Amino acid sequence: LSFLAALCSAGMAVYILSRAPRAFVHQIFAGSLMVLAVEAGLTGMAFHEITYTEVTPWQRYLLYPYGLAPGIWLLFSLSFGRANYREFLRRWKWAAAGVFALPLFPLLLFPEEIFLGAPITDESSRVFLSLGWPGYFFYLCCLVGAVLVLMNLEKTLRYSVGHNRWQVKFLILGAASIFGARIYTGSQVVLFSFLEVEVQVVNVGAILIGLILIARSLGRAKLLHFDFYPSHSVLYNSLTVLLVGIYFIAVGVVARAFFYLKGGLEPVVTTFLVFAAILGLAVFFLSDKLRLQRKRFITRHFRRPRYDYPRVWAQFTARTASVSTLGTLCNHVVNMVSETLEALSVTLWVWEEQEETLSLGGSTALSPGKDGPLRIGGKGTRNLMQTVCQETQTIDLGESADGWKEELKRLLTGPSGETKVDLCVPLCAAGQLVGILAVGSRVGQESYPFEDRELLKTIGDQAAANLQTLRLGEKLQQAREMEAFQAMSAFFIHDLKNLASRLSLVTQNLPVHFDNPEFRTDALKTISQSLDRINGMCSRLSLLSQKLEIRPRAMDLNELARRALAPL
Template sequence: MAEVATWSYGLAAVSYLLFGLYIFVAWRGALPGGVLLTAVLLSCLWALASAVNAWQPGETSLVLSAVLDVLRGAAWFAFMIVLSLPLWGRRLRWPALLAVGVLVFQLVAIVLEGVFDGGTLGLQPVLVAWLAHSIVGLMLVEQLYRGIPVSSRWGIKPLCLALAAGYIFELYLFADAFLFSRIDPDVWAVRGLAHALLIPLIALSGTRSPSWTLRMSMSREMVFHSTALAGAGAYLLVIAGAAYYVRFFGGDWGRALQMTLLFAGLVLLGALLFSGALRARLRVLISKHLFSYRYDYRNEWLRFTQALSAADKGLDLGQSVIKALSDLVESPGGVLWLRDQYGSCTMHSRLNHPPMTAVEPLESPFCRFLDERGWVINLEEYRLRPGHYEGLKLPPWLSAFGDAWLVIPLKASDSLIGFVVLSSPRAPFEIDWEVLDLLKTAQRQAAGYLDRMLAAEALLEARKFDSFNRMSAFVVHDLKNLVAQLSLMLRNAERHRDNPEFQQDMLETVAHVESRMRGLMTQLQEKRSIDPARPVDLVPLLKSVCEGKRGQLPAIEVRVEVDAETEVNAHPQRLERIIGHVVQNALDATDEDGKVAVTLGEAEGKALSIVVQDTGCGMSADFLRERLSRPFQTTKASGMGIGVFETRQYLNEIGGQLHFDSEVGKGTCVTITLQRVRRAQ
């Protein structure tokens, strides 16, 4: 065991040295901190001397390590006495005098009776002295812990636990040696490492005890990883002990069963270490029982801002916002809704959640509640105590959101720009004032990033439209030339009527084209509609649109399923153009053997619906959700990507709606809903 002892005491010496340097930097001159620094440095020297004695045994090194052992024990006694002095009225009491007597007894036993045989203490008085040292140490720990008020024990508890564990280890070691007249080499070899394992608990008390005047802090990451490592070590020890038992009593199958048990234990350990739910439960347990506050705000804020400012690992900004918020409450993910240009909140991003098609208007009671109150809605609390959220009315789609847990509003410049719905946490997570305050602060930061993203997207689209307008100026210039040519042709045709019927037909056609060109030119130049809105009968308009597409394959089938009034209030030419655009898209997406049907029918609320159904190539759900209604997004090689955008904008202008239902390989169904003209009774 010499090599084990060398490594054990060597690691203890390094650990105490690093801890001593940390205390030296953090020390601010108070007596408790100075005594603690002395105790740690003497413990480092004792561990170093013991490592040297284990590596090269000798009488001198053994006596030196024994003397340093007594001195380090005296320093820890002094530290506990200094901490107990305020409880004793600044006077030394009998436990302190008893501690001094035990230390003197130890030194006398070493100096006068120190006879060493084979590297172990050979005389009973020396063992009795060390036993007394352990008992007095436990007594001082008990006096310190019991003397401190219950409300203040939280800070000193880790120190008392560490010192008590160390003295219990010493008591076992020397009691066993006293009974069997020899020191157990296995226990002696791990003595240094056992004491080094107590350093984190002492450091934790240092962070909790400002009276020591030590500017010490222990990060939650260190506590979390240390706890996880200790748990993994304990788990492996249990598995190893069980495997040893199986091998010892398993007969011929012992070694095979031992290897099987060890392999199964390692696999289970790996599964537990990579379990998000287990890590979440461990974080909650540590935050609840070891820290006064749940969060390390500095680290949480740095991690949150880093997640927002550097969206990586394949996540866009919306997904990064979801992940940053969900990590604060141990949630696996959620869904982000953001406002669009049509005055509604639509799904923008999702993380570990299937896509949703729910749309929530900004003027709905739900969004108004989020905007006015700015509350984080705990849906579990709402179901138990709905009166706490007075005035809140959940939309139907949110009630059907199976694992919805928290609704976090996103407000920028005191206006709602969207909200995040987080899924249920991996482990039970209590929502208290601290969590709510952190989430409210975090949502402000996230909303600022998202608001700038929306502004940047709007600016980009505006620049694209500016480029489109500049291009329109060239188109207007070309139209002027065409109009001039047509006008000249009309004048020549009027003077040369060789064939009256042919010339008459030509004049009507050319006049119509010339009139449309002038109207288009006026619209592009003045950016206004060609004519004012007025009642328009949809039946002849649909027939006109489909008649204009004749000659294209496939043929268009027109069905009218309305018996009552079919008039709507619109701009005839603009309405004809956008319907023609939808029909043309259906024709372009359909093969020659396919079908395109245009149906005029009834809709809900005394409205009319124009349904354009084709059997073409269809569109994917991602394209429908993310690209179809955005300008300059198209699947056509020669398309500009503004047709659907213009169609939706105009329909919103006249109170209509546009809906797409498509599936790749099965075709597309486009539904245009328009309000009937209300006739005076």
């Protein structure tokens, strides 16, 4: 079993690296899987060489990949699915360095004190290794590292929506099963200060289960390129911390109850059942189909509306009220529509009237191109957009679409048909088209009833008004910037004209008074001052290309006035 896990993990690492060898997240993920492959292989060797008289070298070798795994997986969890992963890596650099270095500290400095004495066997021939304080510290650091990995992966899952969530869900669940098992085995060591050798098989089994889940996720997404923007607050509202806390409390209660009752199931078995139940509930409640079936059941049997409309509208208002950029507004709109309607793919296209194209504003399935926003359409698209703007209801682009609807469907799905579009909402404000909201199929391939279409139309109308307001605000800001630039240009041109006049007088009088020493002295002084003024103007102009940052400090105003008047 161990060698099978090692072979599968190494094979998947090679496959991941071959898909995009230069992508940072692929390199880190391949390295993470290779560490698991080495750990699984050493686990198999340790079981083949197990003795009842001494700790084998394989048991010590196994600790090195086990200690490296949390660090490299933490780097993967910080970079996977995050468009701003460099910022996260910079903020977490000291924590990541600690997760890498602290487990290796006892292994390198106190290798002989990790395990104390010879192995211990009980009446059922189970082998236990007693830990010294370096070993206890090692497993405690690995346990903390595993929790940090799960916290970051949980944050990525919570910020994914729609089609992207459908693609990454099983990869995150696979990693959660691997490190959930490590939390289980590590907690046994931390609580009882003994390492049961047979329990290490749990980690190998978790690796196999995790690889199966990861393989299913890779079947849905060939590349690991996703753009989420999670918050930097990691501990706030973290389900991982809650589950780990409940788990440790349950382990302590079970161990104490077994100590007093001395009967029933063994504490290791009972603890494993508690862990399996918590993990099973987490996997169960992550099902999108379950959430959709629950809504349908409540609507059908309790005669409740499909949506809590006041709450939906309050959430939409709260998300979009303080938005100041077009891209942020588009992302909020598509994420909310995807979460509310359980749609896998939601895309908002912004209409560029001058270029006659639709540019990608936000999407749960598409990502911006390397050369800028993705654009579709071109010359001849204006007539189609005028027809779309005349529609007052949600446009159905199902299988029976024909005429201009078929043309619109081909435009929105693209030449390769990579995004399926079932519904389309024209975003019109003040009689002008500002964008198109395209909604793909929902979870379970279910159709959209009348309530969904009406809610989608209402959200689209409000989104159109917000888009139009932001675009008008951007145009006003550009006009103000141009006005400020013109005013500033007038001052610079005035200064340049004065300098040009001074230099012109010097050049006109130079042939006549060149032999006069006083004239040459004044001419050199005038040229030098003019050059200083030009250099000062260039340095001030260069500041316009940089971000202005005000740094107030105390200074003598008289000295400032003297320096300003010195060139005059």
